Amino acid sequence: MLFSGEVADKIVESTNEIFTGMVMMEIEAIDPPAEPIGQFKNSITGLIGLAGSFKGVLAVHFTNDIAMAVTGSFLGLEVEEVNEDVHDAVGEIANMLGGDLKAILSDKGKDIQLSLPSTIGGEEYVFNSRDVGEQLLLAFKVPAGVFYVEAELEK
Amino acid sequence: MAKNILLVDDSSTMRKIISRSLRQAGLDFGEIFEAGDGLEALEMLEKESVDIVLSDINMPNMNGIEFLREKANRDAIKDIPVFMISTETGEDIIGEAKSLGAAGALKKPFTPDKVSEVLGPLV
Structure with missing residues (x-):
């Protein structure tokens, strides 16, 4: 099991560390949905790919409202629209989580390569896994709603 | 004299956060310059008076490792210290950066306290 309790716990811990230490926002881990969400509305997803000894993707899914609140708190300013700063901040959160996931899976670091972060977003889109690896879905509550961290990996 | 810092990161958010953390850490520094990748950083180092570089590793066009390698070949800028923030x-990766001259590394995410502790002696 790639995503044993210990690995999942460490990703929860990393998410907490990023939000409390850098975004300056308190989050609470809650029970995730039983199935992947798949379809998103008025949302932004930050993505980072892993290649090498572990292959897959880590994604963080925010509604637009949460993404704006997160970006505002991250940068210490009011954010009223989903702009370039919001996409950049969401990508950077995915980047930090991807870096932590890599560190969890590999001490040395050279056997796993990280892609550059990217974002997708819009009124309605589908995020489908390829169903070829092991999947993890985590949910976190913030004042503006619930966001999700999703990973799919194969060895 | 307060030292000028060059921040190298493809994320504008991260450049702002590092800049804010330096201020929150109470460190005394001069001007802050910004570059979005290693190529831009090399251009900036050639034309501005920079004392310390804080650089990401995973970047487009020229990453932090390639930047260190290229910088080491340029006499005018090779002695400017670089600290990795990534x-x-x-x-293996941090070891490679250090072998190419990096003065140290700070892990993202970081807090202003950590910035002060790690970068204070440099700044």
Whole structure:
């Protein structure tokens, strides 16, 4: 099991560390949905790919409202629209989580390569896994709603 | 004299956060310059008076390792210290950065306290 309790716990811990230490926002881990969400509305997803000894993707899914609140708190300013700063901040959160996931899976670091972060977003889109690896879905509550961290990996 | 800092990161958010953390850490520094990748950083180093570089590793066009390698070949800028600030913390990668002249590394995410502790002696 790639995503044993210990690995999942460490990703929860990393998410907490990023939000409390850098975004300056308190989050609470809650029970995730039983199935992947798949379809998103008025949302932004930050993505980072892993290649090498572990292959897959880590994604963080925010509604637009949460993404704006997160970006505002991250940068210490009011954010009223989903702009370039919001996409950049969401990508950077995915980047930090991807870096932590890599560190969890590999001490040395050279056997796993990280892609550059990217974002997708819009009124309605589908995020489908390829169903070829092991999947993890985590949910976190913030004042503006619930966001999700999703990973799919194969060895 | 307060030292000028060059921040190298493809994320504008991260450049702002590092800049804010330096201020919150109470460190005394001069001007802050910004570059979005290693290529821009090399251009900036050639034309501005920079005392310390804080650089990401995972960047487009020219990453932090390639930047260190190229900088080491340029006499005018090769002695400017570079500190890596990255999600990449694997000992192989940080070891390679140090072998190319990096003065140290700070892991993202970081807090202003950590910035002060790690970068204070440099700044």
